[in-house]
Amino acid sequence: MSIVFLSMLLLLLALQSWRAPFPFRQGDYIPHGITAKLEFERIDKEETEKAQILAESSVPYWFRHDSGNLDSLPEELRASLGDIARADSIEKLGDETRRDFGLSNAIPVGLRAEEAAQRFGTDKPDERFRELREAVVGQDMAMAQVRIQALVDDFGKFIEPLNKIGVIDPETVKRLEITPDKRILVMDEDVTEREGRAMLLPNVRLQDQLNDAGVLGIRWEEFPTLTKEIRPAISHWLYRRAQPTLRYDQNATQLAKAEARDSVDVRMKRYLKDDILVNSQTHLKADDLELLRDEYQAAEATIPWTSRLSRMAIVFALLLVLTWLNGFYIVLNEPKIATDVGRLVLYLSAIVFTAFIARLGSFDPLRAEIIPLLTISLLIGVAYNQLLATLTAFTLTLLLTMSTTGRLDHFLVLLATQTAGIIPLRKVSTRTTLIKVSFFSAITFFAVSCGAAVVETQSLQEVWDNTNFLVMSAKGAAMCLVAGYLVAGTLPFVEQAFGVVTDMTLLELSDPSHPLLKDLVRLAPGTHNHSMSVASIAETAAEKIGGNGLLIRVGAYFHDIGKMLKPQYFIENLQEGGVSRHTQLNPAMSTLIIIGHVKDGVDLAEQYNLPQPIIDLIEQHHGTTLVEYFYREATKQVECQPDHRTDAEESSFRYPGPKPQTKEAAVLMVADACESACRTLTEPTPKRIESLVNSIAMRRLLDGQFDECDLKMSDLHIVEESIVKSLIAVYHGRIRYPDARSA
Structure with missing residues (x-):
C-alpha cells in the first residue's frame, strides 16, 4: 500500500498538478479571438532587439597596431631613388619603380583615376620623372648619393607619426564598411588588456594622412629636401609601398559588442485587461503562442498557494479513483503483479516515468507525448494483455491531458491512437507485427486529429488549407512509427525486467x-x-x-x-x-x-x-x-x-x-x-x-x-x-x- 501511495505522490509531482493546464497549441484555430484576462507585462523582444542592435552598432572596431611593418621603408626608398639616379630616361626605369613613383598609367588601389591625378600628378609621367631625377642627381652625378641620403633621412623623420598612429588597410575599411565619422580603437600588438586609443578613419587612412591637412601633409614644410616638385612622387611611392600596421581584432570587437548588447535593459510592453491578444478566425502562430504563454505565466504568478493546494487535492482525489479502478482489475486479473512486490514496483515506476516524460515532451515545438504513451501501452499489451494496456492508456492519457491542455480533442486523439495500437496485439508473433501496429496507430492519429479539427472549425477546407496543422499531424503520425520501433527494440529487456515472455x-x-x-x-x-x-x-x-x-x-x-x-x-x-x-x-x-x-x-x-x-x-x-x-x-x-x-x-x-x-x-x-x-x-x-x-x-x-x-x-x-x-x-x-x- 505504501508503494502505491508513494507512486501517487510522485505522479502529482511529475504532472505538476498545482498548475492549471495551458490549452493552446501552435496551429490551433481560434474562432472568437482571445483577450487578456488580466493586466500583465512582457518583454518587447522587437524593441529590445532594436536597442541591442543600436548598442552593437555604436561599438567601435578594435585594431592592433604593429609598427614593425614600416621599419624597412627608408631603405626601400633608398633603393628606389638609386634606380631613378641611374636611369637617364623614364624608358630605362623598371616597371615596378615607375608604378611606385606614379610614373605610369597604373591607378593606385583604393583611388579613382581623377583622385590619383589630382594627388600625385600621374597624368604627366615624363615631367615628374625629370623633376624627381633632378632632385636626386642635381647638376653633379657624384653628389647623388649624398642627396639620396638626405632624402632618406628626412623621409624617415617624415613618416615617424605613422609609427604611433598606424595605417589601416583600405580593403578592411571596405569590408567592414567603416565610415569617416566612425571611431575605431587602436591598441599596441603586445598589449593584453583591452585598452585602446580612439581614432577616426581619416587619422589612420594613408590617403587622408597625406592630404594637406593630414598628419603627414602638414609636415612637408619641415623637411626642405622634400621639395614641392617631388612630393607627389614620394607620396605615391609611400602610398604603394607602405604596409598596413593596423590588424582588425575580431575577438576584441565581438567581445565589446556582446558587452554592449548585454548592457541594454530589456524593453517591456504592457497589456491591459481585455486587450486583444489573438484575433478571431485565425490559427495560432509561434508568436501568438509565446504571447499567450506569457499571459498564462503572469496569471499563474497571481494564484495563491491555497488555490494550488486545492487543485492538488482534486487531482489526488482523481488519482485515488483511477488507482482503485486499476488496482481492482490487477488484483482480480493480474495477481502476479499484485502479489509480487518487484513487478508492482516496476509497473508503477513505468507509469510514473512515462507520465513525467510525456508531460515534458508535450509542449511546443516537440509535442512528442504520443511516443512514451504509445510505447508503454504497446509494451504492457505485449507483456500482459490488451485490457490492462487499455486501462493503463486511459489512465495516463486522462492525467496527462488534465495537466497539459485540458482539452477533450487532445484526450480523444491520444486515447484513440493508443487503442488502435492495442487492439491488434492479441497475437504478436513477429517484431514486424509491432511495426504494422504502429503504422495503424499513425493512420489513426492523423485521421482523428483531422476529424477533431473539422468538428472544431466546421470546415474541411479550413483544415486542409492549414499547412502548419497538417505538418504537426503528420509529425505526430511519424512519432507513432518511432514508438513502434522503440517497442520492437526494447522488448527483450522489458521481458526480462517484467519476468514475462512474449509470443515472439x-x-x-x-x-x-x-x-x-x-x-x-x-x-x-x-x-x-x-x-x-x-x-x-x-x-x-x-x-x-x-x-x-x-x-x-x-x-x-x-x-x-x-x-x-x-x-x-x-x-x-x-x-x-x-x-x-x-x-x-x-x-x-x-x-x-x-x-x-x-x-x-x-x-x-x-x-x-x-x-x-x-x-x-x-x-x-x-x-x-x-x-x-x-x-x-x-x-x-x-x-x-x-x-x-x-x-x-x-x-x-x-x-x-x-x-x-x-x-x-x-x-x-x-x-x-x-x-x-x-x-x-x-x-x-x-x-x-x-x-x-x-x-x-x-x-x-x-x-x-x-x-x-x-x-x-x-x-x-x-x-x-x-x-x-x-x-x-x-x-x-x-x-x-x-x-x-x-x-
Whole structure:
C-alpha cells in the first residue's frame, strides 16, 4: 500500500498538478479571438532587439597596431631613388619603380583615376620623372648619393607619426564598411588588456594622412629636401609601398559588442485587461503562442498557494479513483503483479516515468507525448494483455491531458491512437507485427486529429488549407512509427525486467536449431520424442481452457532437458534389449537420480538464459508428486528388512516442487504423466486411455498438486477430455495387413 501511495505522490509531482493546464497549441484555430484576462507585462523582444542592435552598432572596431611593418621603408626608398639616379630616361626605369613613383598609367588601389591625378600628378609621367631625377642627381652625378641620403633621412623623420598612429588597410575599411565619422580603437600588438586609443578613419587612412591637412601633409614644410616638385612622387611611392600596421581584432570587437548588447535593459510592453491578444478566425502562430504563454505565466504568478493546494487535492482525489479502478482489475486479473512486490514496483515506476516524460515532451515545438504513451501501452499489451494496456492508456492519457491542455480533442486523439495500437496485439508473433501496429496507430492519429479539427472549425477546407496543422499531424503520425520501433527494440529487456515472455520469444525458442533442443535429440532421443508428444497434447488442452498454448508447447519442449545429463537412467532412452541401470541401485539412489533431472533442467535453462516462465514450467511440471515405482520397491525391501523402515519414508520419494503455480504448469503435469503412462498400455483402447487419464488426473487432484494454481474442476474435466482425444488420435487402431505368406 505504501508503494502505491508513494507512486501517487510522485505522479502529482511529475504532472505538476498545482498548475492549471495551458490549452493552446501552435496551429490551433481560434474562432472568437482571445483577450487578456488580466493586466500583465512582457518583454518587447522587437524593441529590445532594436536597442541591442543600436548598442552593437555604436561599438567601435578594435585594431592592433604593429609598427614593425614600416621599419624597412627608408631603405626601400633608398633603393628606389638609386634606380631613378641611374636611369637617364623614364624608358630605362623598371616597371615596378615607375608604378611606385606614379610614373605610369597604373591607378593606385583604393583611388579613382581623377583622385590619383589630382594627388600625385600621374597624368604627366615624363615631367615628374625629370623633376624627381633632378632632385636626386642635381647638376653633379657624384653628389647623388649624398642627396639620396638626405632624402632618406628626412623621409624617415617624415613618416615617424605613422609609427604611433598606424595605417589601416583600405580593403578592411571596405569590408567592414567603416565610415569617416566612425571611431575605431587602436591598441599596441603586445598589449593584453583591452585598452585602446580612439581614432577616426581619416587619422589612420594613408590617403587622408597625406592630404594637406593630414598628419603627414602638414609636415612637408619641415623637411626642405622634400621639395614641392617631388612630393607627389614620394607620396605615391609611400602610398604603394607602405604596409598596413593596423590588424582588425575580431575577438576584441565581438567581445565589446556582446558587452554592449548585454548592457541594454530589456524593453517591456504592457497589456491591459481585455486587450486583444489573438484575433478571431485565425490559427495560432509561434508568436501568438509565446504571447499567450506569457499571459498564462503572469496569471499563474497571481494564484495563491491555497488555490494550488486545492487543485492538488482534486487531482489526488482523481488519482485515488483511477488507482482503485486499476488496482481492482490487477488484483482480480493480474495477481502476479499484485502479489509480487518487484513487478508492482516496476509497473508503477513505468507509469510514473512515462507520465513525467510525456508531460515534458508535450509542449511546443516537440509535442512528442504520443511516443512514451504509445510505447508503454504497446509494451504492457505485449507483456500482459490488451485490457490492462487499455486501462493503463486511459489512465495516463486522462492525467496527462488534465495537466497539459485540458482539452477533450487532445484526450480523444491520444486515447484513440493508443487503442488502435492495442487492439491488434492479441497475437504478436513477429517484431514486424509491432511495426504494422504502429503504422495503424499513425493512420489513426492523423485521421482523428483531422476529424477533431473539422468538428472544431466546421470546415474541411479550413483544415486542409492549414499547412502548419497538417505538418504537426503528420509529425505526430511519424512519432507513432518511432514508438513502434522503440517497442520492437526494447522488448527483450522489458521481458526480462517484467519476468514475462512474449509470443515472439517463444517462437524463437521453438526453433529446432536451439542448442538445448539439438543436444536433447543427440543425447536423449527418446526424451525428445516424448517432449514433442507432450507439447502437442498439452498445447491443445491449454487452449481449451483459455491458457497460453504457445507457452506450454515451448515449455514442453524443454521440460525434460535435465534428463540428457544422465539419459541412460530414463527408460525412454534405453536401446532395445538394454538393461536398466537402476537394477544395480537401491530405490533411494534411483529416486535421487530421477528427481535430479528437474534441478538439472533448471540449471541448464538458466545457463542458456531461458525466460523465467519456461524455467517455472521445468521446475513445476512434477510438483511434489511421488516417484511411485521406486517408493513401492523401497516398501517391499522394508517389509523384508524391518530395521530399515526409515528408508521407505514417503517424503524422501517426492519431487521437491514447487507445486504448479499456473494452469499451464498444471496442464503440463497431467499431459506429461498421461503421455508416459499411455506408453505402458499393451492395448491402448479408447476406454483404457480414458480410464488412465482420469485416474492420473484424480490422483494429482487428491494429492493436492493443483492447490496453488487457478485450475478449476471444470477446467480439469476439459483438460482430461482434450488429452483423451489427443492420445486416442496417437494410439488409434489400424487394420492388420496379411503377411507375404498368407497373401
